[in-house]
Amino acid sequence: MPAKRYGIGALSRDTGCNIETIRYYERIGLLPEPPRSAGGHRSYAVEGANRLSFIVRSRELGFSVPDIRELLTLVDSGITCEEVKTITLTHLDAIRARINDLRRLETVLQSAAADCEGGDAPECPIIDVLFGHSEAAPQVKAQIETQG
Amino acid sequence: MPAKRYGIGALSRDTGCNIETIRYYERIGLLPEPPRSAGGHRSYAVEGANRLSFIVRSRELGFSVPDIRELLTLVDSGITCEEVKTITLTHLDAIRARINDLRRLETVLQSAAADCEGGDAPECPIIDVLFGHSEAAPQVKAQIETQG
DNA sequence: GATACAACCTGTGGCCACTACAGATTCAAG
DNA sequence: CTTGAATCTGTAGTGGCCACAGGTTGTATC
Structure with a gap:
């Protein structure tokens, strides 16, 4: 019996990722081009769903598309834990810097609003x-x- | 003696705002169209510099362009303190929400990195x-x- | 087999807030 | 009058998508 396959709509529902966004990820090379039906419709296997979930989750955690591209390359090539950690720590630094920026804004605006x-x-x-x-x-x- | 006037370059230096960005603000209607020299160069008075500084500072404090448009409208029309405060508090909420999001990301990534x-x-x-x-x-x- | 209709296709343009050119023109100093 | 900096307009690109339009395909029902 053949393995289960997904249309792009099913993939979208399973991952919570917009159909247009899935095609976008394919266009920019985050997702490989899947096989097509005779009429040209995309046909995904479960691996496609996993890879897309990985991308979605990484985006949720704030990784940029270039970051994810790099992470996926590492995953595809058998992972060097070291490099993954480096990317993550760099990203963590950026997040912390952003938090600090926002906290400064918060302080300024809060005290201005308090005076008003x-x-x-x-x-x-x-x-x-x-x-x-x-x-x-x-x-x-x-x-x-x-x-x- | 005539009031002092600025070219766009001087305005850019005084406000720290990119020349292209100044023209962009004019195009989208945040800055009024200034008078022009015979040859078509923009010629700003000190009010233009003040208005641009206001915009720059508001952007630094994270207000969106639509927010600033609204703030400027209020300023132009003699200010209702109440509305300004409302906009500010709404913006403050958004900043706090963003900080919380980022803190959650930080926690997740930090603990993942610690396990690695x-x-x-x-x-x-x-x-x-x-x-x-x-x-x-x-x-x-x-x-x-x-x-x- | 016909039909209806959902799902899907490609391609393009918009969003935000800018930034970066290219190629033409103007201004100010010498 | 010449030179070179400043400025002009217009267009296109950034990131990370989303939203169409207008056409084709897949599938369920009659």
Whole structure:
């Protein structure tokens, strides 16, 4: 009995990955071109579903397409754990840097918003912060300056 | 004596905003079209520099272009502090949500990397995580190798 | 075998917020 | 008047997709 095969729609449902995105991954070489039916429809085996799940999960964890390309190359060629770890740690650094950036933003905006009383006031501390010449919120301004 | 005027290059240096980006902001309507010299070069007054600084700073604080468009509309129309605050708090929520997402990623990747001993091991805990079911690593790995 | 209709095909263009050219023109200094 | 920097317009590319349009194929039912 022949192995089970998936149309692109079934693959999409199984992996939660948009059909257009599956074709996109194929186009950019993350997914190999699958065999086609007589009429040209893509026909996937279970390996295709696994590979796509890997890609989807990696994207969810924030790996870029070039990263994933590299990870897949390693997987295909029997894995050197070392290299996988390197990619992961680099990615982890980027995530941490991003978190720090966002935390700085959070601080600045939070304190600006705290200074703002809302209502119809003719002056707005938040706007002052955005203009960068705030006298109403000098400490906030100082924080922005060191923002980078 | 006539008020001081800036060419686009001077504006770029003063605000730290790329020349192409300045023209882009004009094209999408964040910056008004400035007067031109006889030969067609843009000529900015100090208000233009202020407005651009506002945009640049808002972008640095993570506001989207539509957000900034709205903030500028409020500024132009004499500000309702309330609305500015609403936009800011919404943005703050988005930033916090993003921070939480990233922290989750950080946790997952960090623990996967901690399980990985590096070296030439034939198994990699990180890869297992990316496949989404860590307990069944070897078979899955075999399955991905060849797609039919 | 005919028909209906879902699934699928390719190709193209849009999204965000820019950035990077190419090739023509203008400005300012000497 | 010449030179070279600055600026002009227009187009295309980035990443990671999504959304069509308009045509073809697969499959279930009559």
